[in-house]
Each structure stands twice: as C-alpha cells, then as structure tokens.
Amino acid sequence: MELILREYNLKLKHTFTISRESIDFQPSLIVELKSGGFSGFGEATSNPYYKTTVPVMMQDLEKIRSVIEAATNETPGEFWEKIHPYLKDDMFALCALDMAYNDLYARKKGKKLYELWNYTIHKNPLTDYTIGIASIEKMVAKMKELPWPIYKIKLGTKEDIAIVTELRKHTDAIFRIDANCGWSVEETINNAVELKKLGVEFLEQPMKADNWEGHKEVFKHSVLPIIADESCIIEEDVSKCHNHFHGVNVKLVKCGGLTPGRRMIQEAKKLGLKTMVGCMTESTVGISAIAHLLPQLDYVDMDGALLLAEDIATGVTIDFGKINYSDLNGTGVTLM
Numbered sequence: 001m002e003l004i005l006r007e008y009n010l011k012l013k014h015t016f017t018i019s020r021e022s023i024d025f026q027p028s029l030i031v032e033l034k035s036g037g038f039s040g041f042g043e044a045t046s047n048p049y050y051k052t053t054v055p056v057m058m059q060d061l062e063k064i065r066s067v068i069e070a071a072t073n074e075t076p077g078e079f080w081e082k083i084h085p086y087l088k089d090d091m092f093a094l095c096a097l098d099m100a101y102n103d104l105y106a107r108k109k110g111k112k113l114y115e116l117w118n119y120t121i122h123k124n125p126l127t128d129y130t131i132g133i134a135s136i137e138k139m140v141a142k143m144k145e146l147p148w149p150i151y152k153i154k155l156g157t158k159e160d161i162a163i164v165t166e167l168r169k170h171t172d173a174i175f176r177i178d179a180n181c182g183w184s185v186e187e188t189i190n191n192a193v194e195l196k197k198l199g200v201e202f203l204e205q206p207m208k209a210d211n212w213e214g215h216k217e218v219f220k221h222s223v224l225p226i227i228a229d230e231s232c233i234i235e236e237d238v239s240k241c242h243n244h245f246h247g248v249n250v251k252l253v254k255c256g257g258l259t260p261g262r263r264m265i266q267e268a269k270k271l272g273l274k275t276m277v278g279c280m281t282e283s284t285v286g287i288s289a290i291a292h293l294l295p296q297l298d299y300v301d302m303d304g305a306l307l308l309a310e311d312i313a314t315g316v317t318i319d320f321g322k323i324n325y326s327d328l329n330g331t332g333v334t335l336m
Contacts, residue, residue, distance in 0.1 A: 098256060124295060235255065242272075
C-alpha cells in the first residue's frame with residue numbers, strides 16, 4: 001500500500017465567523033491510500049481550538065509511513081486498532097487515514113461504504129446550511145444567496161435574539177443554533193424560551209465544554225433540546241453526555257475517523273441520545289465520507305463543501321438539503 005499526502009488551503013466563499021474566530025481560508029490535509037489499482041481518500045482540516053495544523057498531521061503520518069504501508073488485508077477496525085497507539089495524540093491525522101482506509105477497503109470489495117455497512121438510505125436526514133456570525137444584513141444576504149430548508153445559525157453575541165428575530169422575517173426554514181460555548185447557564189435557559197418561539201429546533205453546545213454542572217442544569221430546565229459538540233470529542237465522552245445533553249454531535253476529525261465515529265453513534269443510540277454528525281469545513285472528500293453515516297443519524301451538518309469558493313473533489317452532491325450519492329464505490333470521491 002502507498003501513502004500519498006496532499007496539503008490544500010481551501011478558500012471560502014465568505015469570511016466564516018463563529019464566537020471565537022474568523023477565517024477566509026481553511027487548511028486541509030488529503031490522505032490517499034493506493035493498493036491493487038484502487039485509491040481511497042480521507043481528509044482532516046486544521047483547527048486552532050484543538051491546536052491542530054496540517055504540517056503537524058503530515059509529520060505524524062510520515063513518522064509511521066512504514067507501518068501504514070505494511071498494511072495488507074486488515075478490516076478497517078483492525079487497521080484502526082493497529083494505528084491508534086501511534087496517533088492517539090493526533091486524532092485529526094488518524095481520521096484522515098481511517099477515512100482513506102475505509103474508502104479503499106470498500107472499493108476493493110466493490111461496494112459503496114453504506115452498502116458495506118448494510119445501511120439503508122431511504123430515510124436519510126437533510127443537511128443544514130450554516131450562516132456564520134456577521135452583520136444582520138450579511139446574514140440575511142447569505143440566506144437569500146442559498147435558499148435552504150434548514151439553517152444552522154452561529155451565535156454567541158450580545159444581540160443573539162435580535163439576530164434570529166430578524167432572520168426569521170426572511171424565511172420559514174427550520175433554525176438550529178450553535179453558540180460555540182458562548183453563553184452562560186442563565187443565558188442558555190432564557191434564550192431557549194425566546195428561540196423556541198422563533199422556530200428553533202435545538203441548541204448546539206451553548207456553554208463551555210467542561211461546565212458539566214452547568215450542562216446538567218440546562219438539561220433539566222431548557223425548553224429546547226441541547227446537543228453536545230465541544231463536550232463530546234472521543235468515544236469516552238458519549239456516556240458523560242448522558243443526562244447532561246439530549247444528543248451528541250460526532251465530529252470525525254475529533255474522534256479519529258469513521259471507525260470510532262460509528263461506535264460513538266451506536267453508544268449514543270443505546271443511551272437514548274439523539275445522533276448528529278458535523279463537519280469542520282471539509283471539501284467534498286470529507287463530506288462524502290460523512291454521507292455514508294446518514295442512515296444512523298437524526299441530524300447532520302455536512303455543508304462544508306458548500307461554503308467553499310472552489311472544491312477540490314467530486315463525490316456526493318447536495319440539493320436543497322438532500323444528499324445524492326456518487327455512482328462510484330467507497331465514499332465515491334475523485335480528486336479534481
């Protein structure tokens with residue numbers, strides 16, 4: 001097996017702002033694994049909040065190139081268990097590698113990834129489209145630029161209720177709110193009351209990740225469901241979220257890929273938690289991998305490629321929230 005690493009700097013259509021940062025470009029690592037005439041592709045983006053950069057990911061993968069390239073016919077689960085000890089401190093790199101290996105494995109089997117997992121796709125959820133923090137005029141303009149059935153609205157300002165009140169005048173779409181740890185307990189409970197009136201479906205990670213007492217308080221008193229994101233990073237976090245959140249948002253880059261991501265989703269279901277997968281502004285490479293998890297999800301946020309000025313791959317396409325799969329096997333990705 002051959003390991004190929006590619007670095008990209010993905011340009012965004014608009015400056016993307018959340019409660020803690022703004023970006024115009026998203027650095028990204030694409031991993032390709034070649035074997036037996038097939039190629040599998042995976043992706044992980046950089047993220048300052050998690051102190052992850054593309055050069056570090058590449059360096060960590062290069063250190064174990066010989067281990068990776070020695071793989072033969074292991075299942076994705078076996079491969080992940082073998083590689084995890086080497087990359088346990090770099091889950092982003094592990095994600096890109098695991099994603100590529102899952103893709104390669106399915107292509108060798110002559111199946112799409114969801115077929116390999118025996119998932120049926122007839123009840124797939126629609127994806128939302130994210131509106132980053134900006135002036136109200138710019139946020140309205142972004143909605144008008146891309147009419148959509150579900151919008152995820154980034155908040156965490158002093159004018160949050162006013163923002164959503166104004167946005168509601170321009171669309172009947174479902175709203176989801178992501179405050180990216182920007183609120184207090186009192187703000188969350190009070191804002192939930194007003195936001196429910198404005199057609200908001202749920203709140204995602206309103207408070208700081210480690211405020212477990214606060215999460216429990218909000219869980220008891222919020223009139224809207226609360227979905228964990230920054231509080232649910234790796235597999236062990238799912239059980240912690242039980243009785244503190246109503247659901248979990250699994251990010252593949254944070255947990256180490258599709259292999260542990262699927263386990264997290266199953267654990268969440270056992271605990272009665274709603275299941276969601278989110279993206280980290282990936283290209284169609286990462287987004288296409290997420291698409292194969294859809295049959296197991298209640299909600300999905302896989303709009304990363306839609307936020308890009310230019311994509312670097314073909315794969316799944318998205319039409320008014322509905323995901324259409326590629327005709328190709330594996331994740332269905334081809335680099336442009």
